[in-house]
Amino acid sequence: MSTAIETRLFGEDASLSLSWPWAAYWIAFLRVLVGTLFLHAGMDKFLADQPFDAGWWLTGPASEGIIGPVMVWFGQNAPWIVNVMIPLGELLIGLGLIVGALTRLASFFGAVLMFFFYFGNAEWEHGFVNGDLLTLVLFITLIVFGAGRVWGFDAYLERTVTVQENSWLRYFLG
Structure with a gap:
């Protein structure tokens, strides 16, 4: 089944033909791939011989970047937040993406982490x-x-009575 998407871009008509089955397979593959990347990164930090410590990066290389003042503040005032949230966040983001649960929420926080990285x-x-x-x-x-929604737990969650009655919850699902 193919669908043509018709829109206007920069004042010009544009059309894109999509094969929905292939697009669905591809997006599910990307979700699991990115989830595996983040699950692995989080597990590496939890299972390392030494506890994860981002302090050297926050007050060192990251202090010279565009968002340096924010990084330095965290490095000097609250490094424990970063030291807990990065490994835990990577682990939860990875799990959420792999099983397809709260996919948009997990992807949002993944995007926030990647923005800072x-x-x-x-x-x-x-x-x-x-x-x-x-x-x-x-x-x-x-x-x-x-x-x-493609081979994920979110497809099931969207059919629950709670989500049906509170449509705003769909913004967290995928």
């Missing part, structure tokens, strides 16, 4: 287009397409 990278040693930016774009893609 990308703009905290002061020197962009690998160029402006790097893995952090691409992962940020993937999270935004998952938010836009509601990726949890």
Whole structure:
């Protein structure tokens, strides 16, 4: 089944033909792929020999970036928040994406983390287009397409009475 999307971009008519089954498979694949990336990153931090400590990065390399003052404040005043929230956030974001539960919420917080990782990278040693930016774009893609509806727990949640009666909850689902 193909569908044509008709719209106007920059004052010009534009059309895009999509094969929905293939698009659904692709978005589910991207969701699980990004979820696995984040689950692995979170597990690495939890299972490491030494406790995770971002203090060196917050007051060092990240202090020179565009959002340096924010990073320095956290590094000096509340490093424990970052040291807990990064590994825990990566773990929960990864799990949420893999099972497709609260997909938009998980993707939003993943995008927030990637925003800080990308703009905290002061020197962009690998160029402006790097893995952090691409992962940020993937999270935004998952938010836009509601990726949890394809082979995800969100499809079940959206059919529950609670979500049916409170339609605003659908903004957290995928």
